[in-house]
Amino acid sequence: MSNFRSAQDKAHPNKSSTLMLAIITLLILIVALQIWLLYTGLNNALTQHADVALIACIVSVLLFVAAVGLLYFLPGKRR
Amino acid sequence: MEQQQETVPDWKTDFPYSTVETLQVTRRQFAKFLCLVSGGLAAGSALVAIKSAFFPEKEVTGEHFVCNRTALPVGGTRSFTIAGSTIPYILIHLENGEFKAYEQKCTHLSCAVFYQAGTNKIMCPCHNGWFDAATGEAIQGPPPRPLPSLQVIVKGDEIYVTGHPKNS
Numbered sequence: 085m086s087n088f089r090s091a092q093d094k095a096h097p098n099k100s101s102t103l104m105l106a107i108i109t110l111l112i113l114i115v116a117l118q119i120w121l122l123y124t125g126l127n128n129a130l131t132q133h134a135d136v137a138l139i140a141c142i143v144s145v146l147l148f149v150a151a152v153g154l155l156y157f158l159p160g161k162r163r
Numbered sequence: 164m165e166q167q168q169e170t171v172p173d174w175k176t177d178f179p180y181s182t183v184e185t186l187q188v189t190r191r192q193f194a195k196f197l198c199l200v201s202g203g204l205a206a207g208s209a210l211v212a213i214k215s216a217f218f219p220e221k222e223v224t225g226e227h228f229v230c231n232r233t234a235l236p237v238g239g240t241r242s243f244t245i246a247g248s249t250i251p252y253i254l255i256h257l258e259n260g261e262f263k264a265y266e267q268k269c270t271h272l273s274c275a276v277f278y279q280a281g282t283n284k285i286m287c288p289c290h291n292g293w294f295d296a297a298t299g300e301a302i303q304g305p306p307p308r309p310l311p312s313l314q315v316i317v318k319g320d321e322i323y324v325t326g327h328p329k330n331s
């Protein structure tokens with residue numbers, strides 16, 4: 085049976101390398117956004133704006149889910 | 164003797180490992196680590212949101228006597244705490260005659276802040292942060308938030324402070 089994984093495993097190493105770099109770039113972007121969200125949420129929570137902290141939390145969790153989802157596309161180990 | 168040295172020791176066949184694998188981080192591992200960091204940050208945000216939604220800071224209630232009006236000349240300041248709490252506050256007699264009370268805790272890293280007489284500014288010596296003495300607004304330097312303030316009530320010769328009425 086042919087699926088996404090087996091096709092990916094057959095791809096040229098250059099292709100999987102590019103994909104790997106793209107995923108890592110996206111992950112770093114996500115983490116940077118989350119650091120900013122945490123900082124903003126904390127500052128607003130300390131000025132009694134709990135609503136901003138709540139939205140920052142929701143977005144941060146969504147970004148985490150996206151990050152975990154990205155892991156699915158990681159190319160497999162070299163054999 | 165030489166033959167003995169060349170044979171692979173038993174523990175290596177029992178626990179085979181590759182030097183490269185133990186010394187280098189693969190891009191797969193790095194990506195997974197970034198995910199872990201991402202999860203940690205999401206958890207941190209969640210903690211902040213839960214703390215601020217369900218366990219907010221206690222508001223100052225009731226009026227608290229600080230000092231007599233005559234004890235505080237224009238440009239003078241007085242540190243005080245409120246009974247039942249350890250937060251340091253500072254009462255300032257501004258040059259325009261107004262009284263202001265702020266938390267004496269920089270919003271950057273909690274250093275004690277001081278009023279600079281004549282400049283209308285409150286200064287934090289730790290990292291050169293400045294606040295507007297009239298509003299508590301952060302005007303320069305690293306402090307990210309305004310200084311939390313108390314409401315000042317002058318009754319004849321006596322000065323009292325109280326929390327701000329809830330703005331709902």
Ligand code: FES
Pocket residue numbers: 269270271272273274287288289290291292304305306
């Ligand atoms: S602690 Fe006040 S500026 Fe850093």
